[in-house]
Amino acid sequence: MTEVVSESSSIEPTVRVETKRQPLPPKERLETVFEITDLEALYGSKAALKGVSLEVYKNLVTAIIGPSGCGKSTFIRCLNRMNDLVPSFTQEGTIRYHGYDIRAAGVDSVAVRRTIGMVFQRPNPFPKSIYDNVAWGLKVLGMKDGLKDRVEKALTQAALWDEVKDRLKTNALGLSGGQQQRLCIARTIAVEPDVVLMDEPASALDPIATQKIEELMHNLKSEYTFVIVTHNMQQAARVADMTAFFSISRGEEGHRYGELIEYDATEKIFTAPSDKRTEDYVTGRFG
Amino acid sequence: MSATDLSVFGRPNDRLRRRRIVNRGVEVIAWAAAAVGVALLGILVGYVAQNGASKLNLSLFTNPGTPDAVTSVPQGLANAFAGSLVIVGIATAMALPFGILVAIYVSEFAPRAIKGFVNLVLDVVAGIPAIVVAIFVYGLVEVGHGQTGLAASFALAVIMLPFVARSTIEILALVPNSLREAGLGLGVPRWRTTVGVVLPQAIGGILTGSVLAIARVAGETAPVLILTSLVGQGIAWNPLHPLWTVPLAIYELSESGLPNDRATAWAGAFVLIMFILVVSLTARWFAARSRRKLGRSA
Amino acid sequence: MSALETTDATRRPFSGRRVRFGDTLLQVVAGSAAVVIAVIVGLIAYELFQGAHLSISTYGLGFFTHNIWDPVKDHYAVGVFLFGTVVTSVGALVLATPLALAIALFLSELAPGWLRGIVGALVETLAAIPSVVIGLWGIVVLVPLMHDHIDPALNSTLGWIPLFGPSTGGANYFTAIVVLTLMITPIIASLSRELFLGVPRELKEAALGLGTTRWEMVRGVILPYTRGGVTAAMILGLGRALGEAIAVSQVVGGGTIISANLFSQGDTMGSKIATQFLNSASTLEKSSLVYLGLILLVSSLGVNLLAQLIVRRSSRRLSGG
Numbered sequence: 001m002t003e004v005v006s007e008s009s010s011i012e013p014t015v016r017v018e019t020k021r022q023p024l025p026p027k028e029r030l031e032t033v034f035e036i037t038d039l040e041a042l043y044g045s046k047a048a049l050k051g052v053s054l055e056v057y058k059n060l061v062t063a064i065i066g067p068s069g070c071g072k073s074t075f076i077r078c079l080n081r082m083n084d085l086v087p088s089f090t091q092e093g094t095i096r097y098h099g100y101d102i103r104a105a106g107v108d109s110v111a112v113r114r115t116i117g118m119v120f121q122r123p124n125p126f127p128k129s130i131y132d133n134v135a136w137g138l139k140v141l142g143m144k145d146g147l148k149d150r151v152e153k154a155l156t157q158a159a160l161w162d163e164v165k166d167r168l169k170t171n172a173l174g175l176s177g178g179q180q181q182r183l184c185i186a187r188t189i190a191v192e193p194d195v196v197l198m199d200e201p202a203s204a205l206d207p208i209a210t211q212k213i214e215e216l217m218h219n220l221k222s223e224y225t226f227v228i229v230t231h232n233m234q235q236a237a238r239v240a241d242m243t244a245f246f247s248i249s250r251g252e253e254g255h256r257y258g259e260l261i262e263y264d265a266t267e268k269i270f271t272a273p274s275d276k277r278t279e280d281y282v283t284g285r286f287g
Numbered sequence: 288m289s290a291t292d293l294s295v296f297g298r299p300n301d302r303l304r305r306r307r308i309v310n311r312g313v314e315v316i317a318w319a320a321a322a323v324g325v326a327l328l329g330i331l332v333g334y335v336a337q338n339g340a341s342k343l344n345l346s347l348f349t350n351p352g353t354p355d356a357v358t359s360v361p362q363g364l365a366n367a368f369a370g371s372l373v374i375v376g377i378a379t380a381m382a383l384p385f386g387i388l389v390a391i392y393v394s395e396f397a398p399r400a401i402k403g404f405v406n407l408v409l410d411v412v413a414g415i416p417a418i419v420v421a422i423f424v425y426g427l428v429e430v431g432h433g434q435t436g437l438a439a440s441f442a443l444a445v446i447m448l449p450f451v452a453r454s455t456i457e458i459l460a461l462v463p464n465s466l467r468e469a470g471l472g473l474g475v476p477r478w479r480t481t482v483g484v485v486l487p488q489a490i491g492g493i494l495t496g497s498v499l500a501i502a503r504v505a506g507e508t509a510p511v512l513i514l515t516s517l518v519g520q521g522i523a524w525n526p527l528h529p530l531w532t533v534p535l536a537i538y539e540l541s542e543s544g545l546p547n548d549r550a551t552a553w554a555g556a557f558v559l560i561m562f563i564l565v566v567s568l569t570a571r572w573f574a575a576r577s578r579r580k581l582g583r584s585a
Numbered sequence: 586m587s588a589l590e591t592t593d594a595t596r597r598p599f600s601g602r603r604v605r606f607g608d609t610l611l612q613v614v615a616g617s618a619a620v621v622i623a624v625i626v627g628l629i630a631y632e633l634f635q636g637a638h639l640s641i642s643t644y645g646l647g648f649f650t651h652n653i654w655d656p657v658k659d660h661y662a663v664g665v666f667l668f669g670t671v672v673t674s675v676g677a678l679v680l681a682t683p684l685a686l687a688i689a690l691f692l693s694e695l696a697p698g699w700l701r702g703i704v705g706a707l708v709e710t711l712a713a714i715p716s717v718v719i720g721l722w723g724i725v726v727l728v729p730l731m732h733d734h735i736d737p738a739l740n741s742t743l744g745w746i747p748l749f750g751p752s753t754g755g756a757n758y759f760t761a762i763v764v765l766t767l768m769i770t771p772i773i774a775s776l777s778r779e780l781f782l783g784v785p786r787e788l789k790e791a792a793l794g795l796g797t798t799r800w801e802m803v804r805g806v807i808l809p810y811t812r813g814g815v816t817a818a819m820i821l822g823l824g825r826a827l828g829e830a831i832a833v834s835q836v837v838g839g840g841t842i843i844s845a846n847l848f849s850q851g852d853t854m855g856s857k858i859a860t861q862f863l864n865s866a867s868t869l870e871k872s873s874l875v876y877l878g879l880i881l882l883v884s885s886l887g888v889n890l891l892a893q894l895i896v897r898r899s900s901r902r903l904s905g906g
Contacts, residue, residue, distance in 0.1 A: 082794065087698065111303060114796025124787040127810060127903050136805055137795040142302050171902075184791070191795055310798035317695050320687030321704050324774070327767060328711045334722055385618050392615035405619045407893075411626055414821075414889040415882065416828025418855050419629070422862065422878045426632040445625060478611035506715025508831040509855075513862055534717045541721040541835060549725060556718045567713050568706075 017237045020218050024060075024241055024265050031058040033195060033225050034079060038093035041074050041083065047257045048074045052093070054244055054263045056195075061217055061226040063240030063266065065233060067281070070246040071258025072229040073121075076197050079227065080116040081109040114141065117193035121200045123180035125187070130155075130175070131168040133183055134190045141191055154190035158182045159216050178209025185216065189224065196220075198228040202235070214239045233282060236266065243269040245278045332560065339557025342550045347558075351522045352536060352551060362540075362551045364558075366522040370530030374436045374515065375505055377526055378443035383497055385444070386451030393452075394459040395467075395481055406456075413449035420445050421513035434515050436526035442510035447500040454496025458489045458577075491577030495570040502566040506559055508534040533559050633882055636875030639868060648876060652843055654857070656866045661873035663880065668843045669853040670881075672758055673833060674826040676847070677765035682819055685770045689777035690803060705778070712771035720835030723764050728755035728836060731763075736848050750846035756838035759847040764832050769822035776818035780811040813899020817892040824888035828881060830855030854881050 024030075034056035041049040049071040056062050064072045074083065081102060083089045095102050102112050125133050134151045143150065151168075155161040160182040164175070172183055181201060188196060198217075202210035217226050217239055230236050236243050244263040248256050262269065262278045273279045350363025393405050424442040429435070462485050470480030486493075515529040516539075523530055533555050540552035640648070644662065652664025692705050732755030743749040784807050792802040808815075833856045840850025854877040865871040 080794065082790065085790065085793070108303070108307065110307070110796055110798050112796075113794055117796075118790075118794040120787060120790065120794070122787065124785075124791045126788060126791065126806060137792075137797070140797050140801045140805060141795070173903075187791075188795065193796075306798050306801065310800040313690075313800040313803075314695060317687045317691040320684055321691040321696070323684065324688050324708050324711065324770065325704060328707050331711070331714060331719065331722055331767075334726055335718065338725075385621070388615045388618035389622060392612070392619045396612045396615060397619075401619075405622075408619075408623050408626055410893070411886060411889060412622065414824055414885050415629065416830065416855060416885055418828065418830040418858050419633070419878050419882050419885070422636070422858065422875060423629045423632045425862075426636045426875070427628065448622065476605075476607050478607040481611065502713065506717060508715070508717040509859060512831070512859060516863065534715060537717045537721055538831065538835070541717075541724050552721055553725075556721055559715060560718060563713055563715070564710065567710070571706075 017234050019238045021239070021241060021266070030060075032056070033058045033098065034227075035096040035099075036093070037096070039075070039078060039095065040092040041071065041078055042090045042092075043086065044088040046255065047251075049078075049258045050249075050251075052246075052260045054260060056225065056227055057242065058225050059221055059223075060241040061221060061228060061239055062242045062244065063236035064227065064229045064244050064246060065231070065236050065281075066246035066258070066261075067248060068231065069256070069258070070248045072231075072246055073199055074258070075246070076199055076227060076229050077118075079195075079197055080113050080118055082113075082118065084109055114191065115193050116195045116197060117188040117191065118197040118199065119181070119184050119188055119201050122204050123177055123184050125172040125175070125180050125183050127171065127173055129169045130164050130172045130183060133172045134187050137187060137191045143191065150190055154186040155183075157189055157216070157220060158186035159212055160186055176209075178205045178212065181205060181209065181213065182216070185213070189220070193224065195225045195227065198226065200229050200231060203231065210235070233270075237270050240266045242266060245269060245273075245275075245281060247277055247281065335553060335556050335560055338550070338553035339555075342554035343557065347551075347554055351520065352531075352540075353520055362547065364533065364536055364551065364555050366518070367531045367533045367536040367555065368558075369522050369524055370436065370515070370518070371505065371532045371534075373524055373526050373530060374440050374511065374532055375443065375501060377437065377440035378447060378504060379497065379501055381440060381444035382447040382451055382500065386448050386497075386500075387455050387493060389448075389452045390455035390459060391481060391486075394456050395477075395485070409449045409452050412445065413453075417442075417446060417507055417509040418513070421510040424510070425513055429514060434517055434529035436515050436528065436530040439511050439515040439530075439532075440526065442514060443504045443507060446507060446510070447504050450500035450503060451497050454499065455489070455493050458492025458496065459485065461492070462488045491580075492574060495574040495577070498566055498570040502563045502570070505563060506534050508538050511535045512538065630882065633875055633879040637872055637879045639872035640876040643869065644873075644876075648873075652841075654841065654873075656870055659867050659869055661870060663854070663877065665841050665843050666852055666854040666857050666877060667880070669758065669761075669837065669851040670827060670855070672847075672851070673761045673765055673837070673853055674823055676758070676762035677769055677826045678819060678823050680762065680766040681770040681773055681822060684766070685773035685822075686777055686815070688770070688774040689781055692774075692778045693781035694799065694803065694807075705775070708771050708774055711767070712775070716768065716829060716832040717835075719764055719767060720832035723760065723832060723836040724756075727760055727763065731755040731757070731760050740848070747845040748847050750844075750848055752848035754838060754850060756836050756850065757840075757848045758837065758851040761833045761837040761851070761853070762847070764836055765826045765829060768829060768832065769825050772825060773818045773822040776821070777811070777815050780814040780818070781807055784810050810903065813895050813902070816899075817895045820888055820892040820895070824885050824892075827884055827888065828855060830859040834859045854878075 032055050036055070037053050039049060039052040040047060052075060064075060066072055077083045078091060078095060083091070091103065097112070097116070100107070126136065128136065131151060134154050135147055138144065138147060138150055152161060152165075155164065160179060163179060164183075172180065175183060181204075185196075185201075202213050205213070214235065217228070220226075228240065242263065243266040245261045246258050247261045249259045250256055262273055262275045264274075269278060270282050273282060347363045347365075348368060349365050351366035352362040352364050389405065389409070393402050397405060420442050424438050424445075428438045428441070466484055466488065467480055470484050471477070511532045512535055515532065516535055518529050518531040537552045537555045537559070540548040540555070543549065640661065648661075648663050649667065651662035652668075653660055653662050654664075654666075655661070688708060692701055692708075696704060732752065736752035736755065736757075736759070739749045740751055744751075788806050788810065789802055792806045793799070797805065830853075833853050837852055837856055838850030839852055839856075839860065841852065842849060858874050858877055862871070862874055865874060
């Protein structure tokens, strides 16, 4: 475990955390999963995001931080085309997944979401049994071979198996909030996606449940790529390898939109950020 | 380790293709069902309009008709319109105060257990078939006495009551509690707040609920068949005697083999449908408007 | 004079007795209205029992085991009427449910915004059409259509099924089923649509987020979630079909024979009451007709109760019980 400490930094970090994070591998060994270019997201005629460009790398945890209203949720929901469900939504720019434009003409959003999974802010287990919550997706997607083993593996990876193994057939809604959220994570990783998107997964949970989820991410990093939106800076500092800082900018006519300010290794963002706005945010001067 | 099949973005694998076909198939079925539903309405209204509009002229409204008649005299429905007006009017006069009072009780006074009970009773009444209400009123009032339009009004009122009560309860629930509290805070007695403040706020919704109930019973045939069908000639207005009504006219004329009678039936159906449609749509439009206004004043 | 002119209250503060009298009066008047309605329900049951008493004491439960309605011999039983009621109502439910659910799915999941309102309003308008008008259309348009085209077509292709035997007239059980389907589809459709719209968005997103198609999401999330409510809606539709007397009497053919052939003339309880009540010769016949009405009353009450129970049970399941 290393402590994040400023070396020859120019700022006094307010974020001192204990983290299990390893130093980043060299740039050449990083594989790009997402290549986002000039992303602009609009609801109706109002832009929620403008000019976002960044690359997400494989088997890393990438955190998206920023004040509320800066478009973090909108951004992450673009990555698996969840925003398609909103009638007034339109998008400019491209998002490439392993080189493929996820919004190209022949691409089915069903296929996109199959490989890019999502865990939501508030736990939303199906009103089914614990077992069926995990098994349903597997059955529908045709992964029925060794179903019971798959369910057990997913629940184990989500650090939930021991707590529920004796009551798999009971209603999932009887679990605590933290357990429900881990169930949702199990459900998502059971279908073996490539990427797991998390939209503030622990914001509705207590600190102990939050810690379990962060540990989970660390343990599963070698199998999945995580992108996590969080409003909790300490969480990003603990858990993320790369951090993207979004903030709110004002355009002409004064309407506000979200913008990517800085994107770099977490350590750099929190100890030696390049942009003053980043520095203001991580030192707690605003936001 | 992941099951990522990158070709998934370029070429769907077989299982995905099958699932997409099933999905598309269900979409087609749903669109077709909606089309069928709309078509059925169109066919129905179309036939009525086509056959009924042609027979629509002034004499329909000025000449009386004779049910079960074998006559060459041109038939109108003047007595049916008159009778419907009287009978539905009286039914409304009966049902409205009752329905509103029940709604006031449920909404403003009743403890929770009683609230549930009264709602249950309203649901029960709403579920009783009209023909059963009809023979109930017959047994209650007409046995051994003879038919009256009044008895039919009573039966229609029983049918209308749950609609009036339920929609009034709904609209009273929308009136913000702050209004009631304001009245109480000023020291105004409960009943004056209810009558003078809450009710006027809700009056729009109450009216629309009542109007919808009227549209509902204007076409009810079973009660008028049992209770007010042995009518005489000519246009009558006295509810103490049996009066002819529009739905009954349509019913009796429809069974007749004479093309002239059938034409009159279509014409009556056309007027009835137009009345119901115009009234319903206007009422719903009003309801949406008053609901929005209440929402904004909250 | 608005209630907010508090001249009374300021001039005579705490005039408790006067003030409370007005409140009590309103409460009593409004409360008695509620009591009257409950009394009416009781009266209805009482009246029907009274009216049917003669027939009940004459026939008892034997009323249900025979099929005869003979004013000449003055002998009556429910036979074909019970059969017809069940066949037409259940048949209508079988046809209406898939149609209604498909329409409800269309309105809640598929229709673009502008179309949603229009189609929804049109489907509800179908519910507003009086049964006598549908019956009129049935007599003039549907019955000949059945007799000339549809009955023979079904008979020739599916005639090996006893349901679709030879047809002697266009007014038969099948036509009544079609008419009832028309009447109960809008009810089931609009209730189901409300239920589908009420499924929480995050559950639907959870399913779609796993990479399922829209139909898989409907099948796995929406339908199970709304199972109780939809069943209740179906039962309410059934209740509506049970009680429909007028339109059915116009197209069902007035037959007396119990037969599996849907194209045979038949009759239902409601329809018999409607056609025979004022023509009944003897007191026993009239009492038997009221007996029919009593059976209808009990059925509709039972149906209502069942629907309520189902709704209550399913909402318990959805809250983790």
